[in-house]
Amino acid sequence: MKISYNWLKQYIPNIPSVEKLSEIFTYHLCEVEGVEIIEGDTIFDINILPNRAHDLLSHYGVAREIASFLHIDFINPLKKKELNEKEDTKLLIKIETKNCRRYMGRIVRNINVDQSPEWIKNKLESIGQRSINNIVDIANLVMFDCGQPTHVFDLDKLYNEKIIIREAKDDEEMTTLDEKHLILEKNDMIIADEKNILAVAGIKGGKLAEVDNNTKNIVLEVANFDPVTVRKTAQRIGIFTDARKRFENDLSPELGNYAMKEFSFMIGEICPDAVFEDIVDIYPQKQLPRKIFFSADRISKILGLDVTSNDIENILKNYNFLYKKKEDIFEIDVPIMRADLNCEEDMAEEIGRILGYDNIKPVLPKIDFLPKENQVYKKITKARSKLLKEGYGEVITYAFRNKGEREVLESASDKKFLRSNLSDGLKESITLNQKNFQFLDSDLVKVFEIGAVFLKDREEIRVAYGDKKSITEVALDEYIKNNTLDIDEVEVKKDLNKKFKMWSLFPFIVRDIAIWIPEKDNPADLIEIFKEKGTELLVKEPKIFDSFNKDGRTSYAFRLVFQSYERTLTDEEISKIMTEIEKKIKENSQWEIR
Amino acid sequence: MNQNNSIKYNDSSIFISKNNSGSEHPLMTLVNQAYDIFSKLGFEIAVGPEMENEWYNFDALNMPKDHPARDMQDTFWVKEKIKKEKEERSERKVLRTHVTCVSAREIEKAKEEGRIPCAYISIGKVFRNEATDATHEMQFFQIDGTMVGKIKDGISLANLKGVLDFFYKEMLGSDVTVEFRPSFFPFTEPSLEVHAKFKGKWLEMMGAGMIHPNVLENVGLNSKEYQGFAFGGGLDRIAMIKWGIPDVRLLYQGDLRLNQF
Numbered sequence: 001m002k003i004s005y006n007w008l009k010q011y012i013p014n015i016p017s018v019e020k021l022s023e024i025f026t027y028h029l030c031e032v033e034g035v036e037i038i039e040g041d042t043i044f045d046i047n048i049l050p051n052r053a054h055d056l057l058s059h060y061g062v063a064r065e066i067a068s069f070l071h072i073d074f075i076n077p078l079k080k081k082e083l084n085e086k087e088d089t090k091l092l093i094k095i096e097t098k099n100c101r102r103y104m105g106r107i108v109r110n111i112n113v114d115q116s117p118e119w120i121k122n123k124l125e126s127i128g129q130r131s132i133n134n135i136v137d138i139a140n141l142v143m144f145d146c147g148q149p150t151h152v153f154d155l156d157k158l159y160n161e162k163i164i165i166r167e168a169k170d171d172e173e174m175t176t177l178d179e180k181h182l183i184l185e186k187n188d189m190i191i192a193d194e195k196n197i198l199a200v201a202g203i204k205g206g207k208l209a210e211v212d213n214n215t216k217n218i219v220l221e222v223a224n225f226d227p228v229t230v231r232k233t234a235q236r237i238g239i240f241t242d243a244r245k246r247f248e249n250d251l252s253p254e255l256g257n258y259a260m261k262e263f264s265f266m267i268g269e270i271c272p273d274a275v276f277e278d279i280v281d282i283y284p285q286k287q288l289p290r291k292i293f294f295s296a297d298r299i300s301k302i303l304g305l306d307v308t309s310n311d312i313e314n315i316l317k318n319y320n321f322l323y324k325k326k327e328d329i330f331e332i333d334v335p336i337m338r339a340d341l342n343c344e345e346d347m348a349e350e351i352g353r354i355l356g357y358d359n360i361k362p363v364l365p366k367i368d369f370l371p372k373e374n375q376v377y378k379k380i381t382k383a384r385s386k387l388l389k390e391g392y393g394e395v396i397t398y399a400f401r402n403k404g405e406r407e408v409l410e411s412a413s414d415k416k417f418l419r420s421n422l423s424d425g426l427k428e429s430i431t432l433n434q435k436n437f438q439f440l441d442s443d444l445v446k447v448f449e450i451g452a453v454f455l456k457d458r459e460e461i462r463v464a465y466g467d468k469k470s471i472t473e474v475a476l477d478e479y480i481k482n483n484t485l486d487i488d489e490v491e492v493k494k495d496l497n498k499k500f501k502m503w504s505l506f507p508f509i510v511r512d513i514a515i516w517i518p519e520k521d522n523p524a525d526l527i528e529i530f531k532e533k534g535t536e537l538l539v540k541e542p543k544i545f546d547s548f549n550k551d552g553r554t555s556y557a558f559r560l561v562f563q564s565y566e567r568t569l570t571d572e573e574i575s576k577i578m579t580e581i582e583k584k585i586k587e588n589s590q591w592e593i594r
Numbered sequence: 595m596n597q598n599n600s601i602k603y604n605d606s607s608i609f610i611s612k613n614n615s616g617s618e619h620p621l622m623t624l625v626n627q628a629y630d631i632f633s634k635l636g637f638e639i640a641v642g643p644e645m646e647n648e649w650y651n652f653d654a655l656n657m658p659k660d661h662p663a664r665d666m667q668d669t670f671w672v673k674e675k676i677k678k679e680k681e682e683r684s685e686r687k688v689l690r691t692h693v694t695c696v697s698a699r700e701i702e703k704a705k706e707e708g709r710i711p712c713a714y715i716s717i718g719k720v721f722r723n724e725a726t727d728a729t730h731e732m733q734f735f736q737i738d739g740t741m742v743g744k745i746k747d748g749i750s751l752a753n754l755k756g757v758l759d760f761f762y763k764e765m766l767g768s769d770v771t772v773e774f775r776p777s778f779f780p781f782t783e784p785s786l787e788v789h790a791k792f793k794g795k796w797l798e799m800m801g802a803g804m805i806h807p808n809v810l811e812n813v814g815l816n817s818k819e820y821q822g823f824a825f826g827g828g829l830d831r832i833a834m835i836k837w838g839i840p841d842v843r844l845l846y847q848g849d850l851r852l853n854q855f
Contacts, residue, residue: 027775031787049778228660301745302784302804302821304752345807349776349784352751357774357786362756364635367747369713371638377629387616394619395848399644399689399719399733406645408670408689412725413732418645418672418689429848440850441610447850448616452644452719459645496623496855500837503851524608545610559610 001057002127005042007145011063014072018042021066028069028353029056041126051340053249058147060258061337068319069354078261089277091219096166099189099226100201101285102253103165104260107155107277108267109217111135117270135211135218138266140242148222148251148259149243151191151199153209155217159195163219166192174200175207180239188233189225202230202247204239220267222260224253253287254336290334294344297328302348305360315354376461379480380450383463386483392448392465393433393440397425399452406454418454422464423471425449430468438510438561439503441543444468450476504539508563509574514546514594515585516553523547523556526585530560533581537574539563555594617853620833621735621845624765625717628737628829631764632715635757637739640716642696645672648684650695654812655781668723670732689721693738694781694826701742701822702813710820711743717829728841735829742805742815742822751784754802754823762790762799766836777801781809782824792835800827 009015016024018035025032025046034045048056055061067074091107113133116124120141121131127144131137139150155161168184174197175181182200184190189201199205202225211218224247231248234240260279267274296309312330316323322333334341341350352360388394400408401424404417419425426449433445448465464473474482515526523544530542539561546557562574585591629639657664672687696716704712717737724730741757743749751774759772770790777787782803789796802825807817830842837855839845844852 029776031775049776051778231660298745301748302750304748304750304755343783343807345783345804348804352784353776357751357776360752360755360774362759362772363750363752364756364760365741365749365753367636367711367713367743367749369636369638369711370709371633371636371713374639374641376641377639381626384622388618389615392616393850393853394616394622395850396619396621396846397848398846399721406687407673408723409673410723411670411732412668412723425848429850432848433850436849436851445850446616447848449848454645459643496627496836498837498855500620500839500854502840527608543610544608547609 001046001048003044003046003059003062004123004126005044006040007059007123007126008063008066010077011060011075012067012072013075014070015066016070024066024069027356027358029065038126043126050249053246054251054339055147055337057246057249058143058145060146071318078258078265087275087277089280090161091277091280092162093280093282094162094164095282095284096164097189098285099167099229100165100223101226102224102256102281102283103163104220104222104256104279104281105163106220106260106264106279107161107217108220108264108271109155109275109277111216111218111267111271111274113211113213113215120270133211133213134270135215135267138263138270139220141266142259142263143242143246146255146259146262147246148255149202149246150259150263151205151221151223151243152211153198153205153219153221154211154215155219156215157209158198158219159193162194163198163221164192164194165201165223166190168197172197176200176204176239177207177210178204179207180204182237185236187229188236189229191221200233200237200239201225203234203237203244204241220260220263222256222263224251224256250339252337252339253283253285256281287336290342291331292334292341292343292347293329293331294347295328295330298344299348299351302345303352303360304363305352305355307351307355311355312351315351319354376476379476380461383476383479383483384448384450387448387463387465390446391442392446395426395429395447395449396451397422397429397449399454401425404454405456420453420455421473422449422451422453422462423466423473426464426466426471426473430466430471434468438508438559439540504563504565506564506566506568508539508561509569509571511560511562511574511578512545512557513560513578513581514555514557516555516592516594518590519549519552519554521554521590523554526556526558529584530558530581533584534560534562534577537562537564537569537577617850618855619845619853620837620839620855621829623855624829624833624836625735627765628717628761629715631761632739635713635760637713637715637741638700640696640700640714641718642690642693642699642716644690644719644721645687646690646695648686648688650698651688651690651692653684654698654809655694656806656808656812657780661780670721670723690718691722692720692826693718693736694824697738697740697824698809698813701740701815704742705814710815711741711747711749713739713741715739726843728843729834731830731842731846733846734842736826737800737829738824738826740805740822740824742810742820744819745821749822751786751804751823754786754804754825758788758800758802758825762792765832766790766792772799774802777803779803781806783807788825788827797835799831800825802826 030049031047036043093105116131116134116137120137143149168188168190170186172184190197191199198209227248227250234244300307324331400415401417401419402415404420406418429447446467450463461476463479542558544556545559670689693716700714720736741749762770773789774786777785779785783806785803788800788802790799805822805824810817
């Protein structure tokens with residue numbers, strides 16, 4: 001979520017520097033995905049964790065958190081503000097579903113739809129939002145400010161002054177603000193008047209009661225909806241909005257009071273002639289108070305850090321938790337906005353992250369575990385060692401194929417089946433590798449894979465190995481039964497510290513060269529010449545593939561592989577390099593190119 | 595020519611051998627190395643199915659149906675022949691989205707066999723239904739570990755840090771340091787992101803935390819009596835960092851040119 005530094009500063013005048021704030025986010029709250037400096041402001045892109053999405057997807061929430069963390073002043077800008085006059089209302093609200101936990105509505109008359117003033121435009125644009133008109137902008141501003149989604153209907157487009165929150169009927173239809181046509185189902189929650197659907201609850205407003213340039217009278221909506229219902233409908237109709245994101249994370253219905261006050265006040269500020277009617281507040285499901293009990297001792301045991309009662313009391317005070325302490329047990333009233341706090345472990349996280357996990361020092365456990373040997377792993381290791389010893393190269397191929405016995409429901413790829421054998425993948429691997437056999441120091445490519453296959457009624461670990469002539473595939477258990485496996489551990493030359501060398505995607509050219517040298521001479525000297533004259537195009541360590549002795553001399557046949565990372569090589573340029581190599585070899589009168 | 599050349603080349607290394615030993619897939623080299631390291635700390639190796647029940651992959655791990663946390667993992671659901679009745683422990687098949695389900699199965703078994711305190715390490719293939727690119731694959735390897743005991747055994751976040759510090763130092767070098775940052779996972783509380791400083795840069799390596807009390811209860815342990823930690827993260831990522839492998843997709847092409855170590 002995008003958070004404006006200046007916006008936060010309105011709540012916390014003593015806000016720390018951008019760098020310090022970034023560090024607090026990273027080590028005590030959540031990941032900072034980006035920090036962007038724009039004209040006169042700094043915008044943080046922070047990744048609010050899902051368990052705090054109900055109270056931190058807002059500037060108010062983040063500012064509140066930082067103020068508590070640093071124990072600095074927090075200014076509530078609405079505290080001293082009150083609307084002067086309110087008129088009686090005839091607005092009727094009827095909740096006909098258990099999935100609407102609260103619905104607050106308010107009629108405001110005599111407003112004036114216009115462009116937003118610059119400060120509102122700037123505020124919205126700073127966090128990547130587009131300005132639409134003053135009324136819609138205020139609705140959005142309230143959401144990004146305090147976290148409560150809001151909505152506005154054009155009162156004169158409603159059938160009458162009655163709003164109903166109910167479940168849709170199957171096949172009921174509506175068109176959204178952005179002209180998307182929806183066919184609704186029974187479990188979708190909607191906002192309606194006595195005739196038409198006005199909005200999909202908590203997700204998207206409808207075209208019908210849209211605020212336009214001629215709108216004079218409006219209804220403000222501040223509501224709270226069941227997260228699962230919102231989520232299911234939104235998923236089905238495929239609409240992702242900022243409102244949905246907040247509702248599906250279980251907002252507190254108590255947030256409504258603040259939001260309605262802020263919403264009304266801002267409209268009053270922008271439209272001085274507006275006439276406000278009384279708020280109609282239907283609140284059938286009051287949020288119940290909760291308590292958590294925990295001890296400093298258990299928190300310390302979970303964290304592996306000595307946390308004193310004093311440490312805990314300081315945190316509880318700074319975060320405005322109401323608490324009692326009886327002997328060693330803390331009893332807290334969970335703050336209304338903290339739906340994430342439910343048990344002792346939640347408090348361990350709260351205290352751990354505030355103190356900082358940096359304070360936890362690494363300690364190896366001193367417990368005498370009695371591990372058993374895993375039989376499946378043992379078999380895999382044995383089969384693998386034997387195949388490696390026999391010269392097979394190990395591969396891991398894809399589990400997804402275009403045919404098989406089991407199928408996945410949906411896939412981002414076109415291969416929807418799970419492999420029912422390893423051989424098909426192995427065959428492709430062999431074909432690929434056979435093309436590169438000069439790279440692999442072997443004329444015959446041999447590969448193996450050990451892995452799971454998916455059959456109609458079960459999953460099975462198989463062993464498959466082979467070359468271009470044939471592939472053998474058997475169940476791991478069968479392989480173990482049929483093979484003598486006296487080897488414990490295979491000795492493979494390993495240099496784990498070297499860097500991976502990516503191969504070139506351009507074709508390579510192979511040249512063989514055979515040279516007679518006196519028996520006493522070292523063929524490694526020839527390799528030095530190849531490397532010197534072969535230039536960077538000689539991509540592989542030259543190797544001897546044939547040698548024999550005659551009359552005090554030895555003939556060595558070398559294989560040289562040339563390749564460029566940037567282009568396709570020509571025969572001519574390689575011939576030129578070969579000529580240089582030959583010239584250099586001929587400088588030694590006892591060496592002779594065959 | 596100078597004679598020192600022969601030091602660089604012994605006779606066998608300059609010949610193409612007909613009896614070469616085969617080459618190891620770098621991921622499997624890492625798997626074995628990781629198992630060795632955790633075995634030194636008393637962890638037991640565990641292996642589980644790649645096609646998992648909904649219960650072990652999600653519900654047991656405190657991710658009930660319709661929980662937004664399920665969105666964090668793009669899941670491959672497997673087509674069922676028979677529509678299953680609603681079961682208490684859903685056996686609806688899914689390609690496991692993490693190896694954490696193996697840890698859950700093992701703790702449950704350890705409880706039944708009276709083998710707690712226990713510690714398990716499991717490394718295996720997992721699946722995510724997402725578009726692939728240089729850093730994302732539909733299949734990849736994950737390493738998952740857990741350690742559980744009675745509360746008096748005191749298995750804590752400090753122990754988690756000790757274990758992971760030991761692991762990354764063995765795996766990536768003794769100059770590596772590990773730090774925790776706040777995070778969220780449904781199956782752990784507190785939840786952490788594990789970062790390791792490798793060659794001067796902080797890299798996100800794993801998710802971890804203390805096992806959530808709901809998970810303990812789901813695998814048959816009283817959360818007022820037992821506590822433990824769990825951690826999990828990608829192995830492909832370690833391979834890419836350690837060796838500088840540029841693209842995760844190279845690991846699954848069946849190309850032997852990959853086997854360089």
